[in-house]
Amino acid sequence: MDSDVAEYLRQLRMKVTPKRLAIIDILKKESGYLSPEEIWRRMKKRFARIGLPTVYRNLEELANGKVIYRITHPNRQLYYFYCGNSVHHHHFVCVACRAVNDIEYCAIGDLQEEVRRKLSGRVVSHLLQVNGLCRNCLKKNYKGTWR
Amino acid sequence: MDSDVAEYLRQLRMKVTPKRLAIIDILKKESGYLSPEEIWRRMKKRFARIGLPTVYRNLEELANGKVIYRITHPNRQLYYFYCGNSVHHHHFVCVACRAVNDIEYCAIGDLQEEVRRKLSGRVVSHLLQVNGLCRNCLKKNYKGTWR
DNA sequence: GCTCAAATAAAAATCGTTTCTATTTAATCA
DNA sequence: TGATTAAATAGAAACGATTTTTATTTGAGC
Numbered sequence: 001m002d003s004d005v006a007e008y009l010r011q012l013r014m015k016v017t018p019k020r021l022a023i024i025d026i027l028k029k030e031s032g033y034l035s036p037e038e039i040w041r042r043m044k045k046r047f048a049r050i051g052l053p054t055v056y057r058n059l060e061e062l063a064n065g066k067v068i069y070r071i072t073h074p075n076r077q078l079y080y081f082y083c084g085n086s087v088h089h090h091h092f093v094c095v096a097c098r099a100v101n102d103i104e105y106c107a108i109g110d111l112q113e114e115v116r117r118k119l120s121g122r123v124v125s126h127l128l129q130v131n132g133l134c135r136n137c138l139k140k141n142y143k144g145t146w147r
Numbered sequence: 148m149d150s151d152v153a154e155y156l157r158q159l160r161m162k163v164t165p166k167r168l169a170i171i172d173i174l175k176k177e178s179g180y181l182s183p184e185e186i187w188r189r190m191k192k193r194f195a196r197i198g199l200p201t202v203y204r205n206l207e208e209l210a211n212g213k214v215i216y217r218i219t220h221p222n223r224q225l226y227y228f229y230c231g232n233s234v235h236h237h238h239f240v241c242v243a244c245r246a247v248n249d250i251e252y253c254a255i256g257d258l259q260e261e262v263r264r265k266l267s268g269r270v271v272s273h274l275l276q277v278n279g280l281c282r283n284c285l286k287k288n289y290k291g292t293w294r
Numbered sequence: 295g296c297t298c299a300a301a302t303a304a305a306a307a308t309c310g311t312t313t314c315t316a317t318t319t320a321a322t323c324a
Numbered sequence: 325t326g327a328t329t330a331a332a333t334a335g336a337a338a339c340g341a342t343t344t345t346t347a348t349t350t351g352a353g354c
Binding site: 103 | 219223225239241242248250251252254257258261262266267268269270271272273274275276277278279280281282285
């Protein structure tokens with residue numbers, strides 16, 4: 001429901017603007033990740049005046065607030081996708097069709113343990129992303145690389 | 148030994164040029180990761196004529212050949228470091244001093260299993276990076292963020 | 295409705311990275 | 325050791341995704 005999103009934004013002390021809601025809505029409706037420019041193109045169908053910097057700014061703020069998530073892509077450009085799962089988890093990304101699925105498995109416990117024991121260090125954050133081919137793209141026998 | 152590096156480069160069908168060896172040498176001597184520009188500054192002390200594109204090109208090629216490795220930094224700029232460990236592993240990166248240490252732990256088995264069982268997909272690659280504070284920076288009670 | 299900080303538009307700038315072209319050099323082999 | 329050739333390089337230029345800037349608009353609280 002949209003009121004959920006609005007409520008969540010208020011919790012983050014972010015104003016509930018039509019453009020913010022639209023960006024989230026666009027990402028929600030998409031099964032895969034999108035670039036800022038791709039989101040902008042979709043936004044232009046909904047708003048007569050909409051600047052690319054607005055898209056960038058909102059994407060960053062929403063990602064900071066964990067409403068949306070960033071994809072780590074080999075081309076190092078920004079990509080985002082919506083994920084309603086609010087408990088800590090990681091993602092399986094299809095390199096062919098851009099679909100993103102949740103991975104429940106997380107190794108943080110073992111990692112912290114190894115860093116503490118062997119290195120006497122402290123873990124602050126970790127990045128885990130699994131790339132591959134989703135069920136559908138496997139069927140289609142996709143050969144290419146990242147999109 | 149340097150002859151090891153030269154031999155390795157030959158295996159990769161890469162010419163053993165003085166600049167290539169110097170880039171590797173610079174990274175070897177550094178305990179933490181470096182940006183292309185930082186490497187370039189060090190190169191300029193060793194070579195009268197050395198272009199930044201040469202540094203970029205070599206860093207990419209060496210990373211493709213797994214002579215050096217890339218760091219995934221939140222600012223999305225390129226960073227590289229040397230790591231002689233040739234068996235599959237991951238890295239613990241100190242966000243304060245940039246030190247990089249090997250992590251032996253790897254979850255690839257469990258990840259593949261979950262992706263196959265729950266998603267009927269296939270894992271092609273995975274990215275695991277652990278960020279935190281190394282032993283020394285913990286002692287110094289470092290408060291800041293990524294460098 | 296009024297106030298004000300937050301959000302936005304539009305244009306411009308930034309700057310890390312890549313491309314292009316001519317020149318040089320490492321590797322191969324006679 | 326010299327000739328050959330593909331790979332590597334210098335330097336300048338381009339590129340383009342992202343960010344900054346400034347004036348204007350708008351959502352939220354009263």
